[in-house]
Amino acid sequence: MDSLFARLSIALLLIFATLGGGFFIIEQWSTRQYYEELTQRLNAPIAMYVTDHAPLIINGKVNYDEMDRLAQQTMMVNPTAEVYLLDPTGHILSHALPPNTVQLDKVDIEPLQALIDNAEPMPIRGLDPRNPDRTKIFSAHPVMTDGQLQGYLYVILGGRKYDELASSLRGSYVGKVSFSAIIALVIAAFLAGLLVLNLLTGRLTRLTNAVQAFTDSDFAIPNSKAISELQASKSEPTSRDEISRLTTAVNAMANKIEEQFNGLKETDRLRRELINNVSHDLRTPLASMLGYVDTLLLKNGQLRSAERQHYLKIVRKHTSRLEVMIGDLFELSKLEAGSVQPCMESFPLAELLQDVCQEFELEATQRDIDITFNKEPTATLVYADIALVQRVLENLLRNALNSTTNGGRISLELKALADKVAVAVVDTGCGIPADKLDTIFERFYSSGTSRSLGVGPDNGSSGLGLAIVKRILDLHGCRITVSSIVDKGSCFEFELPMARLA
Numbered sequence: 001m002d003s004l005f006a007r008l009s010i011a012l013l014l015i016f017a018t019l020g021g022g023f024f025i026i027e028q029w030s031t032r033q034y035y036e037e038l039t040q041r042l043n044a045p046i047a048m049y050v051t052d053h054a055p056l057i058i059n060g061k062v063n064y065d066e067m068d069r070l071a072q073q074t075m076m077v078n079p080t081a082e083v084y085l086l087d088p089t090g091h092i093l094s095h096a097l098p099p100n101t102v103q104l105d106k107v108d109i110e111p112l113q114a115l116i117d118n119a120e121p122m123p124i125r126g127l128d129p130r131n132p133d134r135t136k137i138f139s140a141h142p143v144m145t146d147g148q149l150q151g152y153l154y155v156i157l158g159g160r161k162y163d164e165l166a167s168s169l170r171g172s173y174v175g176k177v178s179f180s181a182i183i184a185l186v187i188a189a190f191l192a193g194l195l196v197l198n199l200l201t202g203r204l205t206r207l208t209n210a211v212q213a214f215t216d217s218d219f220a221i222p223n224s225k226a227i228s229e230l231q232a233s234k235s236e237p238t239s240r241d242e243i244s245r246l247t248t249a250v251n252a253m254a255n256k257i258e259e260q261f262n263g264l265k266e267t268d269r270l271r272r273e274l275i276n277n278v279s280h281d282l283r284t285p286l287a288s289m290l291g292y293v294d295t296l297l298l299k300n301g302q303l304r305s306a307e308r309q310h311y312l313k314i315v316r317k318h319t320s321r322l323e324v325m326i327g328d329l330f331e332l333s334k335l336e337a338g339s340v341q342p343c344m345e346s347f348p349l350a351e352l353l354q355d356v357c358q359e360f361e362l363e364a365t366q367r368d369i370d371i372t373f374n375k376e377p378t379a380t381l382v383y384a385d386i387a388l389v390q391r392v393l394e395n396l397l398r399n400a401l402n403s404t405t406n407g408g409r410i411s412l413e414l415k416a417l418a419d420k421v422a423v424a425v426v427d428t429g430c431g432i433p434a435d436k437l438d439t440i441f442e443r444f445y446s447s448g449t450s451r452s453l454g455v456g457p458d459n460g461s462s463g464l465g466l467a468i469v470k471r472i473l474d475l476h477g478c479r480i481t482v483s484s485i486v487d488k489g490s491c492f493e494f495e496l497p498m499a500r501l502a
């Protein structure tokens with residue numbers, strides 16, 4: 001009873017049964033109406049013939065003999081007819097029926113006048129004096145003498161005889177046949193309805209099963225049975241009815257769920273990888289520091305001051321590397337969690353670039369690296385978060401310095417485009433292998449080249465610098481691109497939105 005199919009079937013059965021019943025009642029009523037109209041039309045002249053045949057009222061007195069004779073004659077011609085003579089107000093003056101069977105002595109003459117004047121559509125019914133609770137069709141005609149209305153001849157059509165016959169025919173063949181035909185029709189329509197319902201709910205059931213199978217598959221198996229079943233049920237109906245639209249929607253939902261599920265799995269994999277890399281990258285400097293500190297503690301007395309100084313410098317180097325790494329990790333995790341909201345403002349980018357160059361000037365001079373800054377003469381204002389853009393430039397310059405051998409060159413280029421400002425950081429360093437270009441923006445990617453170059457201080461390296469750069473530019477809705485040739489150099493380029501001058 002819980003199933004939609006069962007509920008719809010019951011509703012359908014009730015509707016068809018009501019329709020069938022209603023149709024049967026209407027059919028019975030209209031058949032009767034048809035019969036009565038036909039009979040009344042056919043027999044309407046009877047009263048006229050009778051009245052015209054002989055005077056029924058002579059000098060205000062009823063001609064009983066003539067009345068009896070005519071009534072007998074009429075009943076012989078039409079056995080269901082019962083003849084009454086009425087005065088102008090409707091009182092029964094005479095009839096030829098057994099006296100105790102007539103229960104009324106007066107009938108309403110309004111219907112008689114309606115029939116005589118042809119004022120109403122047939123069938124018109126009048127009171128039956130032998131059966132006062134029922135009205136019957138009749139024929140009537142005024143009885144006139146010398147142009148004076150003397151009364152009416154009132155002929156009930158379908159009198160007692162008709163009633164007896166009708167009740168004996170109630171269970172007749174015709175009645176039974178029409179009743180059975182209607183029942184058969186209702187059953188046939190109901191079965192056809194069931195078939196249609198079955199087709200429609202069958203599709204719903206298949207869809208439900210597919211969704212259930214998809215749920216059971218834990219959304220995990222790509223191209224699983226559930227998905228392909230969904231796909232199959234999608235291609236099944238060619239129409240665009242509600243069920244096929246629902247199927248398409250469920251399909252789209254399933255694909256989206258699968259996509260998001262895969263996204264979550266990927267995030268989970270990256271998180272695991274991150275923890276792995278973090279622990280590895282933290283452990284290496286820590287282990288080294290521990291070794292040197294132990295040596296210092298154990299051999300404190302035996303160490304020369306230069307040696308002690310050397311060990312302490314190494315410990316210092318690892319400590320600052322750890323500091324950079326933890327700082328970068330913290331920053332990246334904030335950027336990835338979306339808790340960093342860029343504080344956008346208009347500022348001159350050229351000045352910021354100048355400041356960042358100055359930060360690295362000392363190291364560059366020491367290593368005989370030439371940092372040049374080419375800017376177009378236009379004073380370009382960009383709309384961005386100044387602190388975050390500074391971080392981007394620092395990371396890129398730090399990488400350039402780390403990968404460039406002493407005596408190399410680094411140039412910063414600034415170019416104003418239509419509504420953007422392009423920045424390029426170009427170096428003549430070791431370059432990046434082409435197959436690694438896609439991966440350098442991932443966390444912890446480190447080709448190891450710059451470190452193995454042995455150039456620059458180790459303190460700029462965490463393997464997170466470019467990941468941070470990419471996240472910051474993402475926040476600004478900008479992209480960063482890289483081109484590089486091994487042993488020739490690299491070029492990192494990005495664009496920032498130009499500030500609109502109000």
Ligand SMILES: Nc1ncnc2c1ncn2[C@@H]1O[C@H](COP(=O)(O)OP(=O)(O)O)[C@@H](O)[C@H]1O
Nearest residue numbers: 399400403431446447461462463464465466490
């Ligand atoms: N200008 C560059 N020239 C050559 N290699 C680079 C350059 N910038 C980045 N790389 C490579 O990309 C890697 C990732 O850079 P980054 O994310 O900043 O981490 P890190 O600098 O700490 O290693 C670097 O280890 C280096 O191998």
Ligand SMILES: [Mg+2]
Nearest residue numbers: 399460465466
């Ligand atoms: Mg770096």
